[in-house]
Amino acid sequence: MEDVVGRIREKFYDQIIKFEEKSARRIYLDFKPADIQAAVKFIFTDLGCRLATVTGTDMPQGIELLYHFSYDRSGQVISLRTLLANKKDPHIESITPLIVGAEWIEREIWELLGVEFDGHPNLKHLLLIDDWPEGKHPLRHDHD
Amino acid sequence: MSHKVVVPIGPYHPLQEEPEFFRLYVEGEKVVDIDIVIGYMHRGIEELSEHKHFDQIPYSVERICGICSSSHPYAYVLAVEDILGGEANVVPERALYIRTIVDELQRIHSHLLWLGLAGHFIGYNTVWMWAWKYREPVLDMFEMITGNRNHYGMCKVGGARRDIREEDVPVLKKALDDLLPAVDMFKGAVMDDPVIQARLKGIGILNKKQAIEWCAVGPTARAAGLNIDVRRDDPYGVYDRVSWNVIVENDGDIFCKTKVRILELYESINIIRQCLHNLPKGEIDANIKDIPAGVGIGRVEAPRGECFHYIKSDGTNSPIRHKIRAPSYMNVASNKVAAVGQTISDTTITLAAVDPCYCCTERVAVFKDKTDKKLMNGWDLIKLSQEKTKKLQERLNGGNK
Amino acid sequence: MNLRTKALTKSLAVFHAATSPCNNCDIEVLDLFTPRHDVERFGITLAGSVRHADVLVVTGVPNYKTAERLKKLYEQAPKPCFVIAIGGCACGRIVFQDSYNSPCPVDEIVPVDLYIPGCPPKPEAMIAGIIKLLNKLKGK
Numbered sequence: 001m002e003d004v005v006g007r008i009r010e011k012f013y014d015q016i017i018k019f020e021e022k023s024a025r026r027i028y029l030d031f032k033p034a035d036i037q038a039a040v041k042f043i044f045t046d047l048g049c050r051l052a053t054v055t056g057t058d059m060p061q062g063i064e065l066l067y068h069f070s071y072d073r074s075g076q077v078i079s080l081r082t083l084l085a086n087k088k089d090p091h092i093e094s095i096t097p098l099i100v101g102a103e104w105i106e107r108e109i110w111e112l113l114g115v116e117f118d119g120h121p122n123l124k125h126l127l128l129i130d131d132w133p134e135g136k137h138p139l140r141h142d143h144d
Numbered sequence: 145m146s147h148k149v150v151v152p153i154g155p156y157h158p159l160q161e162e163p164e165f166f167r168l169y170v171e172g173e174k175v176v177d178i179d180i181v182i183g184y185m186h187r188g189i190e191e192l193s194e195h196k197h198f199d200q201i202p203y204s205v206e207r208i209c210g211i212c213s214s215s216h217p218y219a220y221v222l223a224v225e226d227i228l229g230g231e232a233n234v235v236p237e238r239a240l241y242i243r244t245i246v247d248e249l250q251r252i253h254s255h256l257l258w259l260g261l262a263g264h265f266i267g268y269n270t271v272w273m274w275a276w277k278y279r280e281p282v283l284d285m286f287e288m289i290t291g292n293r294n295h296y297g298m299c300k301v302g303g304a305r306r307d308i309r310e311e312d313v314p315v316l317k318k319a320l321d322d323l324l325p326a327v328d329m330f331k332g333a334v335m336d337d338p339v340i341q342a343r344l345k346g347i348g349i350l351n352k353k354q355a356i357e358w359c360a361v362g363p364t365a366r367a368a369g370l371n372i373d374v375r376r377d378d379p380y381g382v383y384d385r386v387s388w389n390v391i392v393e394n395d396g397d398i399f400c401k402t403k404v405r406i407l408e409l410y411e412s413i414n415i416i417r418q419c420l421h422n423l424p425k426g427e428i429d430a431n432i433k434d435i436p437a438g439v440g441i442g443r444v445e446a447p448r449g450e451c452f453h454y455i456k457s458d459g460t461n462s463p464i465r466h467k468i469r470a471p472s473y474m475n476v477a478s479n480k481v482a483a484v485g486q487t488i489s490d491t492t493i494t495l496a497a498v499d500p501c502y503c504c505t506e507r508v509a510v511f512k513d514k515t516d517k518k519l520m521n522g523w524d525l526i527k528l529s530q531e532k533t534k535k536l537q538e539r540l541n542g543g544n545k
Numbered sequence: 546m547n548l549r550t551k552a553l554t555k556s557l558a559v560f561h562a563a564t565s566p567c568n569n570c571d572i573e574v575l576d577l578f579t580p581r582h583d584v585e586r587f588g589i590t591l592a593g594s595v596r597h598a599d600v601l602v603v604t605g606v607p608n609y610k611t612a613e614r615l616k617k618l619y620e621q622a623p624k625p626c627f628v629i630a631i632g633g634c635a636c637g638r639i640v641f642q643d644s645y646n647s648p649c650p651v652d653e654i655v656p657v658d659l660y661i662p663g664c665p666p667k668p669e670a671m672i673a674g675i676i677k678l679l680n681k682l683k684g685k
Contacts, residue, residue: 023229052359055454057464057465068441072372099359128609128646132609138188138191185566186565186610188647211569273579276580277581294665295569
């Protein structure tokens with residue numbers, strides 16, 4: 001069984017802003033938005049981790065995105081965390097070209113939180129009706 | 145001649161008009177592309193959680209899906225307990241056993257339910273009736289220990305809400321003993337039937353590479369050779385204290401998906417028996433009063449695969465964020481490759497093979513491209529599937545004479 | 546009670562419309578047709594299309610995608626068509642009242658003749674409810 005966390009820390013030593021080992025099987029790594037793409041590619045393709053899902057949260061400082069990966073051999077969930085500070089127009093590069101299974105996950109975050117995923121092949125409504133009012137994102141807190 | 149095909153599955157619960165859930169594009173008899181439209185079940189549960197107290201949330205997440213109604217609350221309480229230091233450190237031992245027993249009973253009822261529906265789709269209505277008949281005693285057991293046939297309300301943060309009484313244990317044991325011959329019967333009826341083999345082998349294949357790309361989980365992934373199971377990989381409850389096997393097959397077709405589910409029935413019965421045998425005395429509730437600020441992730445192996453919950457707390461009574469990812473979310477999307485290349489008569493069983501938490505098994509219809517005239521609806525497509533089985537039966541039985 | 550309604554009480558064709566349920570009610574409705582409860586012996590059958598239905602069974606919470614469809618379905622059903630709302634969600638939305646994706650409860654979309662609350666209601670409760678409806682139709 002590989003020490004995947006060790007390998008990630010070694011490869012992205014300069015990019016990791018913060019590292020937290022909350023418990024043996026729950027690890028959190030903070031990255032800048034621009035560095036997420038390379039980290040995801042390494043974790044999925046080189047280390048063979050499985051993408052569980054991506055969580056988006058509307059925080060006062062910005063839109064926080066967590067990319068949750070599972071290393072099934074050890075049972076660890078490795079979450080890459082990043083913050084999109086521009087809440088009026090949050091953008092990040094899509095990971096769908098890398099991981100096909102991310103398509104629906106990113107569509108959902110786009111419609112519920114308003115994050116643009118650059119390069120996503122099919123960014124359209126998934127859960128909400130097609131004529132849902134534009135700019136109205138149900139999971140945004142300022143919306144209330 | 146090309147048609148725009150929209151496939152309806154099940155006249156039972158989906159609305160018979162638009163919206164189409166699965167749009168299949170066919171050329172002649174073969175499916176060449178598929179567009180999947182969801183959202184008919186979307187009720188905004190994640191947003192509702194932000195306005196509820198931590199102890200109110202198990203009730204609402206239980207109602208995400210009626211079939212895996214113990215998985216979602218279990219994954220949720222695991223996420224909150226993750227903030228508190230982890231289930232094993234927080235929850236009393238007896239409660240761990242109770243949670244595991246309920247979780248495995250749920251797996252039995254869910255797999256039997258699927259077996260029945262799959263039987264119906266390919267025209268074996270007897271399988272449907274028998275599978276659901278043997279499901280009833282399992283629901284009776286749920287009613288005995290939790291008070292309800294479905295929606296059990298057993299999980300709470302810090303333990304279990306109800307105890308299993310001493311007098312219920314022998315009743316449970318007997319019910320499991322009575323179930324075993326039925327499972328043997330299903331195994332024989334399904335696995336050894338040459339018509340079912342001809343009907344399901346080589347159909348609806350999701351191979352290992354595709355299962356990885358689409359991040360598939362559960363029996364769908366294990367049938368493709370992916371050896372993953374949250375109960376073993378990231379143990380919770382008492383799964384690391386009882387002995388059981390992860391069932392993996394390699395061909396990725398519907399026959400393998402069926403085989404995985406039937407063999408898992410045996411494992412579930414085995415796990416529950418061990419739990420009942422080793423059930424310790426003691427408290428069932430840690431009486432948690434406050435949830436500190438922090439983040440937690442909880443996941444369980446629902447009958448369909450990994451059920452993933454994430455909670456972010458700021459120390460108040462409600463979470464700031466509750467993220468829910470059901471297993472079918474990943475598996476249904478993988479139909480984009482599994483259903484392509486199949487014939488129309490195989491689509492109902494292919495789409496049903498990922499066991500799409502039934503909430504998602506919506507409708508399909510066949511349209512004529514330019515005129516938008518509906519050619520076939522779900523009822524017709526199930527009939528097509530059942531007719532194919534009949535023809536196979538005739539061919540195979542005729543050959544034996 | 547006219548002849549048409551009288552004939553209905555002997556043989557009900559039920560069309561099942563789910564508007565965004567968790568599926569528990571739907572499974573319990575299907576359960577009615579399996580060996581333990583077997584409602585077919587009362588003459589109740591499942592209809593493949595709403596145009597052949599005498600009864601529209603509604604489960605779940607209407608959301609924006611399904612509310613419109615429910616209304617269309619009711620309009621297409623030949624009258625008289627009796628609407629049965631099964632389950633807490635169809636009766637009053639219960640825990641989903643505040644959902645951003647639910648415009649209104651079922652009885653603001655179609656007129657409901659029978660409410661069977663429960664989460665989910667047991668098959669016995671559903672049968673009891675249907676008998677109440679049949680008795681009402683027979684004038685009892």
